[in-house]
Amino acid sequence: MTFRAEVRAWLRDNLTGEFAEARGLGGPGREHEAFDLRLAWERRLAAAGWTCLGWSQEHGGRGAGIADQVAFHEEYALARAPARVNHIGENLLGPTIIAFGTGEQRERFLPPIVAVRELWCQGYSEPGAGSDLAAVRTRAELDGDRWRITGQKVWTSLAVEADWCFALCRTEPGSTRHHGLSYLLVPMRQDGVEVRPIVQLTGTSEFNEVFFDDAVTGAADIVGAPGDGWRIAMATLGFERGVATLGQQVGFRRELEAVIEAARRTGAIDDPLLRDRLVRSWIGLRVMRLNAIRTMEGAPGAGSSISKLVWGVWHRELGELAVDVLGAAGMIADGPPYELSDAQRLYLFSRADTIYAGSNEIQRGIIAERVLGLPREARP
Known part of the structure; x- marks a missing residue:
């Protein structure tokens, strides 16, 4: 059995019972959804050895290569498994401790991350x-x-x-x-x-x-x-933009498909300007994936700023497109209790995508200086 097939089979067999109810829950703008159930689910992942895949076996992981990590994150997203609650520990702090921590710190902090005992x-x-x-x-x-x-x-x-x-x-x-x-x-x-x-x-x-x-x-x-915090903090941000972004893009694809379906339903797809934006969004998602794969093998660095800039802008524009295809109906709630629709939530939360985890302005400065070799911007 290939690794991808193993992942798919395990998810099929375990996303059952109460965990089946958690499918599709959580994620940016929706972290309040079924948090305790998602935590229990992630601990099931840990018990089966599906957390921290890319970490070496010495540090509690599987030592999985890039291809297997990509397969896991893509299959996880395709199965609509609930959004992870241990992302910050597994993908940011853990790799930082592995790269820069002491032996005592690795022994103290890594096992609880692998087991999802500490968030x-x-x-x-x-x-x-x-x-x-x-x-x-x-x-x-x-x-x-x-x-x-x-x-x-x-x-x-x-x-x-x-x-x-x-x-x-x-x-x-x-x-x-x-x-x-x-x-x-x-x-x-x-x-x-x-x-x-x-x-x-x-x-x-x-x-x-x-x-x-x-x-x-x-x-x-x-x-x-002491005093070396800036270098380590920047390395952490580099780890943040790692292989998990491929799973994120599966979620983006699902959102785009929902927008396209809404455009067909409302007739907005017949508007040449909106149709052009839909096509550009479809192309942009594929460019995003190719760029992510291209940069995946290298060490975290300024190239990760390109990925952050690309997906942040793309997702914000998708949020705008999601409400535009609905027309005036996208501006009102269906009725009590006046909860946001998926399109409205996408529009509102994606406003933050170009700000958090490094704003667009900062990413462009990093790219200009460290990738293109342009002079440093004047600072006070």
């Missing part, structure tokens, strides 16, 4: 330090055998459910920009941490504010050396 969130953005991440002001001071952390993070995905946060903090007083930052691992379940959900345009609250008020973590819970 993670990312503490990067702050008020005034979003796209300009180097303006981070959250500070951490070493006090004996622990760090004391004070400051605020914002747009922290899934912070309510997270057990730990990897936070970029300023640890050298008087430092500026990329200097003096450190990458700390901070437990979320403590008195010094407060999480406040942010109500989004969609009415849901998967983003949060996180306040650190003399929160603490162990002196050893720093990845890399």
Whole structure:
């Protein structure tokens, strides 16, 4: 049996019973859906060895190659299995610990990620330090055998459910920009941490504010050396844009197919301008896949910024197209309780796609400087 067939068969046999009810649930803009059931599902994945596929066996994974990882993520999306709840730990923090952590950190933090016993969130953005991440002001001071952390993070995905946060903090007083930052691992379940959900345009609250008020973590819970946080934080962002994006694109394809079907149903497909946009979206999705595969084999780097820029713009435009093909009907709710339709949710949430995980402006700057070799933009 090929690996892809093995994945398909396992999903068919296990997406049954209560888990069958979770099909298609979760994901951006819908993380509130059946979270506990999706967590139980992911732990079933872990028990069967389907988490952290690309990690080496030494670190608890399968050591699967790129082709097998792509097959898994595509089959997972095609089966409409529920959106993963452990993405941040498995795809961001775990690879970072493997690449830059100590042996003790790997032993402590990797097994709970593989088993989905501990969930993670990312503490990067702050008020005034979003796209300009180097303006981070959250500070951490070493006090004996622990760090004391004070400051605020914002747009922290899934912070309510997270057990730990990897936070970029300023640890050298008087430092500026990329200097003096450190990458700390901070437990979320403590008195010094407060999480406040942010109500989004969609009415849901998967983003949060996180306040650190003399929160603490162990002196050893720093990845890399003090002051080396910027380099490690950028590596984490590179890992974020890895092989899982191929599964994401299966979801994009499903959304596009729904938009095309709506255009046929409403007659909008007969409008030459809308038909042209549908064709361009279809072509764009295929270009996106080819570009992702082309860059998959290399180490994370500036090339990942191209992928983020491409899919962020494409998905935002798909959201606009989704409501345009519905015409005036796309602007109103069907009736009580006035929940958003799939097209309306797609339109509203995809406004954020060109901002989170690195705004378009930042991605274009990285591409200009690191890919095209253009002069650095003047900075204050």
